[in-house]
Amino acid sequence: MIEEHPTWHIHDSSKSCTYLDCPRKYFYDYVLGWKSDRPAHDLHFGNAWHVAREHQLIHGYEDTSGAYLKFLHYYRDFFPQETDDLYRPKDPAAVSLALEKFRTEKSNDLIDNELLFTETSGTVPINFSGRVLHYRMDSVLRRNEDGKIFSWDHKSAKKFSRTWADKFHLSIQNGTYTHCLYCMYPIEEVLGIEFCGTAFTYLTKGSKARSAGYHIDLLRVSAWKTAEQMNNWLWLINDIIDNIERDFDRLSHCKDSDNVLMTFPMNPESCTKYWGCQWHDYCLSWENPLRRCQEPPLGFHYEFWNPSDIITTNKINLEWPKG
16 A cells, blocks of 8 residues: 655654654654645754754854854855744844854853864664664764763753653653764763753743843753663664564554554643644544555655765764773
């Protein structure tokens, strides 16, 4: 019923997290390759923010104008100026303020640390049978104080909370990037990943605590993982991919005449995450999506996510650490 697509067998942190959230969502997003026609603002804003922060890391925090132009060049390919009010506070005006805040409040970043790499992507092995995970890291730095290696991962948000900060410690993404560092450098030199959050807020009405207008907050979450802790992540990521491959095997035996789709099961506990799943109504209406999979529904198009197509400053396919 469904023609196999090469991306089915390409795995990364994003796809693995989607499967954990809901295998049926994974089916729609990555097996059928259905993508909403609505502009993915958070995605494109986040990518543009990465471009701006990379410029600051390479050229220095003083060059806020250069970093802002980098952001704008990427962002305007997707969102023209007349849409800025729609997406406030994540808009170019807020980015300009955020870049300035890095200049004034984090000026020691490139004094205290040596930049080794910026945007880097490739593959990293996760078992000894040739299974690899695709990755993209924002940066790799060496701390001048003690020579320890770590990565800053840039995150944008609308506000910070304890939940926002706590999620990184056990996240698949954290494990992936830490594993990459352990494959790149001696284990005793590696610290791990520090998630660098920038919260963009706009208040229409001020208060004693905060005036009206834009507000930028910075928060860094050090989510270091020891080599012993990484054993849990390594088992987990392989188990997730084992389950994905099991569901693909089940799919090969499914038919549109079946009463239900007996693979990639729904997870009803995730339906309301991230302001509600776009597949909620389809899961309510379609017992077996194979009867409707000949073409995307109205408002969707085909777009298969392939992390190997990502254009980054560096491309490195990693190997298991020696010894």
